[in-house]
Amino acid sequence: MADKLEIPGKLTFDALVATHERIAAYVHRTPVLTCRSIDEWTGAELHFKCENFQKMGAFKMRGAVNALLQLPKEQLEKGVATHSSGNFAQALALSARMLGVKAYIVMPSNSPSVKKAAVRGYGGQIIECEPTLQAREDTLQQVVAKTGATFVHPFNDEQVILGQGTAAKELIEDAGPFDYLVAPVGGGGLCAGTALAARFLTKGTKTVGAEPLGADDAWQSMQAGRLIPQTNPQTIADGLRTSLGDKTFPVLYHLTESIVRVPETAIIEALRYILERMKIVVEPSSAVALAAIKEDPTRFRGKRVGVILSGGNLDLTLLGEWMRN
Amino acid sequence: MADKLEIPGKLTFDALVATHERIAAYVHRTPVLTCRSIDEWTGAELHFKCENFQKMGAFKMRGAVNALLQLPKEQLEKGVATHSSGNFAQALALSARMLGVKAYIVMPSNSPSVKKAAVRGYGGQIIECEPTLQAREDTLQQVVAKTGATFVHPFNDEQVILGQGTAAKELIEDAGPFDYLVAPVGGGGLCAGTALAARFLTKGTKTVGAEPLGADDAWQSMQAGRLIPQTNPQTIADGLRTSLGDKTFPVLYHLTESIVRVPETAIIEALRYILERMKIVVEPSSAVALAAIKEDPTRFRGKRVGVILSGGNLDLTLLGEWMRN
Numbered sequence: 001m002a003d004k005l006e007i008p009g010k011l012t013f014d015a016l017v018a019t020h021e022r023i024a025a026y027v028h029r030t031p032v033l034t035c036r037s038i039d040e041w042t043g044a045e046l047h048f049k050c051e052n053f054q055k056m057g058a059f060k061m062r063g064a065v066n067a068l069l070q071l072p073k074e075q076l077e078k079g080v081a082t083h084s085s086g087n088f089a090q091a092l093a094l095s096a097r098m099l100g101v102k103a104y105i106v107m108p109s110n111s112p113s114v115k116k117a118a119v120r121g122y123g124g125q126i127i128e129c130e131p132t133l134q135a136r137e138d139t140l141q142q143v144v145a146k147t148g149a150t151f152v153h154p155f156n157d158e159q160v161i162l163g164q165g166t167a168a169k170e171l172i173e174d175a176g177p178f179d180y181l182v183a184p185v186g187g188g189g190l191c192a193g194t195a196l197a198a199r200f201l202t203k204g205t206k207t208v209g210a211e212p213l214g215a216d217d218a219w220q221s222m223q224a225g226r227l228i229p230q231t232n233p234q235t236i237a238d239g240l241r242t243s244l245g246d247k248t249f250p251v252l253y254h255l256t257e258s259i260v261r262v263p264e265t266a267i268i269e270a271l272r273y274i275l276e277r278m279k280i281v282v283e284p285s286s287a288v289a290l291a292a293i294k295e296d297p298t299r300f301r302g303k304r305v306g307v308i309l310s311g312g313n314l315d316l317t318l319l320g321e322w323m324r325n
Numbered sequence: 326m327a328d329k330l331e332i333p334g335k336l337t338f339d340a341l342v343a344t345h346e347r348i349a350a351y352v353h354r355t356p357v358l359t360c361r362s363i364d365e366w367t368g369a370e371l372h373f374k375c376e377n378f379q380k381m382g383a384f385k386m387r388g389a390v391n392a393l394l395q396l397p398k399e400q401l402e403k404g405v406a407t408h409s410s411g412n413f414a415q416a417l418a419l420s421a422r423m424l425g426v427k428a429y430i431v432m433p434s435n436s437p438s439v440k441k442a443a444v445r446g447y448g449g450q451i452i453e454c455e456p457t458l459q460a461r462e463d464t465l466q467q468v469v470a471k472t473g474a475t476f477v478h479p480f481n482d483e484q485v486i487l488g489q490g491t492a493a494k495e496l497i498e499d500a501g502p503f504d505y506l507v508a509p510v511g512g513g514g515l516c517a518g519t520a521l522a523a524r525f526l527t528k529g530t531k532t533v534g535a536e537p538l539g540a541d542d543a544w545q546s547m548q549a550g551r552l553i554p555q556t557n558p559q560t561i562a563d564g565l566r567t568s569l570g571d572k573t574f575p576v577l578y579h580l581t582e583s584i585v586r587v588p589e590t591a592i593i594e595a596l597r598y599i600l601e602r603m604k605i606v607v608e609p610s611s612a613v614a615l616a617a618i619k620e621d622p623t624r625f626r627g628k629r630v631g632v633i634l635s636g637g638n639l640d641l642t643l644l645g646e647w648m649r650n
Binding site for chain 2: 052053057272275276279280281282312314316317318319320321323324
């Protein structure tokens with residue numbers, strides 16, 4: 001199977017550079033922070049790309065706005081649509097508002113009201129559906145058929161992947177060179193973009209994907225050489241419960257050195273370190289990247305490592321529980 | 326009574342400038358952040374001085390290191406001592422370690438183990454005592470008698486006040502001019518230093534102290550024109566439960582426009598806004614300053630305001646509870 005896995009042709013150096021220029025006016029160039037006590041804790045020299053400070057609180061903004069900016073004007077004017085209950089819903093809504101077009105967001109009826117409120121706050125129009133994947137896809141099709149809006153996939157899309165890759169591009173420019181880049185893996189858009197940036201912009205910086213042990217479809221897929229969908233994910237890292245797509249998997253397969261899996265206890269410990277030592281708010285998915293470095297010392301000790309902190313949309317009501325356990 | 330309240334003579338413009346130069350190599354020049362959604366929420370233009378990113382996580386570092394740098398060498402070499410279970414204990418321990426001298430920290434035996442561990446982590450030597458004020462003072466006297474160490478008061482000390490004032494000095498230099506500066510009030514060291522910086526370095530910037538309604542000794546003292554000690558403080562803002570001192574109160578009395586009191590619900594709401602919107606970790610005492618701005622819109626709406634976020638040493642296990650209520 002593996003030899004059939006081809007990196008999509010649109011994912012080129014020139015495309016990454018053009019993407020970065022295209023989206024620059026719409027996203028923050030987020031800061032890169034360091035933390036001496038976390039360096040001591042891990043034994044590595046870490047440089048954290050703080051996408052928790054990105055607009056709407058996550059890297060997803062980069063890919064969403066890039067995808068919209070690549071649509072022909074007459075198509076864009078009919079609006080855009082996606083199904084998501086996470087950060088991509090907010091990113092698409094905010095990107096659409098910035099470009100003056102409509103965003104239709106299909107969300108399961110049991111989505112937390114705080115997430116619906118966030119999407120509405122960015123001007124997104126919510127269409128509720130039954131909480132099944134089938135209902136989400138059916139409802140999305142109906143919305144697209146009725147409105148003429150363009151479906152934008154949260155990660156399995158070349159323009160989205162290129163957009164997410166700009167975070168690593170900035171990290172390399174601002175604090176490189178690195179021995180390693182580490183990014184969390186959910187659908188694989190961020191990690192694929194990171195691996196592409198490392199390949200295009202560095203001499204030999206290796207990319208490692210970080211994944212919860214309880215949602216390890218990327219690790220399983222890498223071992224098998226084919227896409228193995230995630231079933232029944234068990235992790236607090238809600239951004240990493242999705243399966244890879246056929247556009248992200250080949251990039252990970254060819255361009256990452258490894259996928260490192262981490263148990264939930266390590267995610268919580270890393271989350272605590274980031275909150276307590278760096279004094280910044282990140283979501284559990286971000287902590288997975290730091291946890292991977294702590295869990296794999298033979299790989300990372302003494303190394304210069306760029307870490308993508310993917311987002312900061314943390315549910316504060318859950319935090320105390322995690323920290324007590 | 327009020328006419329007897331004299332600002333200590335050492336608290337001069339020249340002393341503040343000299344203090345800033347003296348401590349510059351030992352503390353971080355912390356960043357000033359803004360947040361559009363909090364500006365919209367309050368109706369004011371806010372510039373946040375992020376002392377949560379200060380060494381050991383709070384502004385207390387500034388005053389502690391300044392006090393130590395002002396001691397004669399032979400006195401400093403015998404070490405320093407204080408009684409505190411809060412941020413000043415850590416600040417004194419770290420300052421002493423940076424200067425290569427001993428710090429003796431008297432702590433009540435029922436102090437949380439995490440606080441003891443933090444003091445030990447900075448090299449402080451803990452002397453436990455019964456959890457009463459009398460026992461703390463007696464034990465401290467014994468330590469001083471035995472070791473020859475110099476007692477450094479957490480706030481009622483000119484050198485500490487001047488050190489704390491450097492946070493506002495930097496804020497004014499980096500983001501001024503302001504209509505208002507707002508700082509939380511516990512013992513009054515930070516707020517006094519802030520008011521002095523405003524008086525010395527600006528033309529008419531007003532200083533407002535922010536205080537929990539459940540620990541409003543500063544407000545009570547201002548009304549009475551004399552020190553009224555805090556009894557039975559009831560607030561989650563653990564840094565603000567102490568009483569003013571006879572060196573901080575006169576500064577507040579003469580140089581602040583007002584003390585604004587805020588209920589606990591407003592502190593929690595402001596804390597949530599800072600964590601969720603700014604994506605930074607602050608302790609409840611810091612949120613009191615933002616809460617005061619939100620609670621007093623006639624004073625602050627449309628104004629350019631510098632806000633001191635005093636620290637980031639938040640107990641994460643308590644956070645979920647506060648956020649659920």
